[in-house]
């Protein structure tokens with residue numbers, strides 16, 4: 001039967017497609033899963049499959065002052081970074097979206113540059129300048145550097161949201177008696193809030209995950225967790241590093257889920 | 271009926287005055303020298319083709335656009351130094367512009383909140399506004415839970431709830447179907463009557479303009495071509511553009527050969543024509559005679575006289591209460607005639623018939639051939 005043969009052919013292709021998809025997904029998540037499994041290993045070195053289960057590397061991470069200190073340093077950097085980057089990025093996006101001035105493309109390009117310029121170049125520049133102005137090896141320096149790196153992500157998400165917000169809503173608010181500041185607070189801000197939150201989460205994840213620039217301007221006393229991992233992996237490697245990686249991964253996952261929920265809620269509202 | 275009434279009315283106090291208002295975008299003028307006076311409580315409509323500068327003019331009155339030159343004066347006070355939020359002018363946008371994240375009640379309360387009117391007073395006025403637009407039970411809904419017509423009413427309620435002395439409406443009924451449009455037209459008129467505010471209204475639907483307005487300003491190319499009552503504009507258009515834009519007109523070319531007590535006498539391919547000298551033409555000017563299809567009567571061609579045009583019927587259109595005939599004249603121009611059903615039934619007219627048309631000179635307008 002012709003139709004049966006064709007049906008069989010289609011079935012074959014759809015099955016093949018499913019298999020390819022599954023393989024691709026596996027290829028992408030396998031490293032993550034392996035790291036996750038190793039982080040619970042009972043062996044004192046990186047080996048797979050692990051000989052047994054233990055929580056000792058997590059205990060080590062939170063018990064060891066060097067590891068825990070660096071984790072804390074990362075948090076101390078990422079929280080202010082995300083807040084400052086979100087504030088600056090949102091203000092910049094609004095300014096760029098709602099005004100027209102000579103050199104606007106230049107300003108936009110300047111803001112977005114850290115996203116396209118190779119990180120190593122940013123790192124060298126930051127290293128050179130920060131050593132001169134006393135921002136080397138301290139929290140402020142790391143926060144400033146991370147802010148520069150994360151602002152473009154905030155600008156990208158918030159700008160996208162602002163183009164969707166109908167400018168006539170803002171105009172309507174003004175004809176109804178709202179000053180520009182009140183208009184922003186009551187009309188624009190609530191409508192772009194999901195994007196702002198998304199930008200905030202992005203900034204946190206990127207800061208947490210950042211290695212290259214941090215490597216250049218941190219010292220053993222002020223050392224974010226990624227730099228600690230880097231120096232650790234070159235010495236005695238134990239699965240603590242897998243535990244840290246797992247935590248960074250879970251943090252990113254959480255941010256992603258929060259972002260999806262925020263987006264879904266705004267879709268329901270509009 | 272024409273000319274005189276305008277002078278008489280200008281003695282009443284004006285709420286809004288535009289003096290030579292101009293708006294340039296780069297080198298092109300979106301609004302090119304608009305002058306008008308809106309009287310207290312008047313319903314004035316801007317009518318004109320797309321891109322003629324209606325919205326831009328409205329936006330300048332609201333303060334959303336800054337005029338390149340000229341002055342806008344509200345109740346004797348220049349508006350130019352005031353930002354939009356201090357002008358106290360209500361505006362209804364074409365696509366409603368309701369705040370999607372606020373309920374209907376919150377939307378309507380917004381202008382009251384901005385004016386620090388709160389508590390019972392605010393609640394009372396929101397409820398009153400909702401009742402006025404016929405949506406008393408819709409306060410808790412969000413805008414996306416309303417139909418187009420309902421959203422329109424909410425936009426109206428929000429623009430009126432703070433009782434602005436002047437209300438601007440930019441094609442407020444543009445997105446509604448015909449039936450809802452007509453219903454909303456009546457409601458806006460009722461509200462206008464009840465609340466007595468001055469209204470500047472924009473539309474490019476001429477029927478809507480005729481139904482609603484005290485006066486109509488016909489826009490073209492950033493200028494007001496003519497301003498006057500619906501009747502003035504329809505019976506005495508001062509230019510070819512207005513005669514053709516508002517309603518239908520037959521245009522017959524000719525040359526002015528004499529002036530005779532307010533009329534023009536013209537020489538044309540159809541012989542002598544006589545028409546009211548609406549455009550203040552002089553002897554020797556090239557002109558057109560504009561005559562409405564319903565002013566033409568079908569007549570006996572045997573006696574030579576003024577205002578007589580012969581033609582062959584090419585189409586007969588049945589319109590219920592009337593018939594429309596499309597004619598080709600000797601010089602191959604098209605003319606349309608409207609005849610009441612009663613008259614049409616006396617002598618049936620069919621395509622191919624040769625007929626002769628006549629009209630009274632005073633009921634047609636002599637206009638400049640250009641513009």
Ligand SMILES: Nc1ncnc2c1ncn2[C@@H]1O[C@H](COP(=O)(O)OP(=O)(O)OP(=O)(O)O)[C@@H](O)[C@H]1O
Nearest residue numbers: 295299300318319320321322323324325326327474
């Ligand atoms: N921001 C702008 N920049 C440049 N040109 C503009 C701008 N806004 C309007 N224009 C131009 O000004 C002219 C008048 O526009 P306007 O919106 O006032 O027309 P309109 O009469 O309201 O037309 P419509 O009936 O289509 O709404 C148009 O030619 C338009 O292209």
Ligand SMILES: [Mg+2]
Nearest residue numbers: 324325326440
């Ligand atoms: Mg418009």
